[in-house]
Amino acid sequence: MSQDFTDLLKVLVATALTFAVGTLVMLYVILLLAQYGANLPMVGALPLNAPPEMVPMLADNRLFTTLAAAHVTAAGLALIIASNTIDMALLITSKAVAVVITALLGFVGGHMVYLQLTEGTAFSLNPLTPVFIALAVFLVLSSVLSVQNLRRLGNLRFVVGVGMVVIGPLLLVWL
Template structure:
């Protein structure tokens, strides 16, 4: 495992914990605002917010499908061309998407913890399956299957590039 992959894993753990803790703190502040700040002019006019309402937004991965499909096609095109700058840009994007999806898991974890501590209710984890698949795919593309490592496969890189270019629209239509 390379140092770059270890650094990405460390960043994922930190992002997960920070976003989970931030979500719990934010939920309890919203609860306090609703409970004790009802007659304050600014806080009293805030609409009521229930934490489970955020879960459908977190598990809606349509935007990830569009970004992922475009990323696959862009990776294929980048693999055909020879540019270290494009390789680095695609690597940074894959890492950023990995961290964004990890943050979504942190937010879900914070909402889950808040719901367990406040109401004692459970949240369904089945809705996170597609989000977990997206996380694994972007992590693999950010660590193991980097374009720079695929570029070293010689003429096979053109076949891989063609497969990536064709895979983008298939992912977009199928998911």
């Protein structure tokens, strides 16, 4: 495991924990304000609603599938041409999307803990399976299948690039 990938994993763990704890604290503050602060002039005028359920939105993985397909197609095009700027942009994008997915998973985790503690709702990670798959795909795209790593294939990179340009749109159909 490279140092770059290890650093990315550390960032993902810190992001997930930060968003989970932040969400849990935010939801308890909303609960406390709704119960004890409703008669305060500034708080009583605000509608204090719990945030919407995120699990159904995250379970609908069309956004992540579309981003992965576009990324694979762009990586194929980047392999065909020679541009360090595009290579770096794709690497940063794949890492950023992995961090955003992890932040959303941290939010859902904090929300699930809140629901477990306040309402006794059972944990169910089954609807989040597509999100975990999308996270794994972007981790692979930012490490093993990064454009920098694929450039080491020499002239075979052109064949891989054409293959990725063809596979990108097919991902929209398959996933």
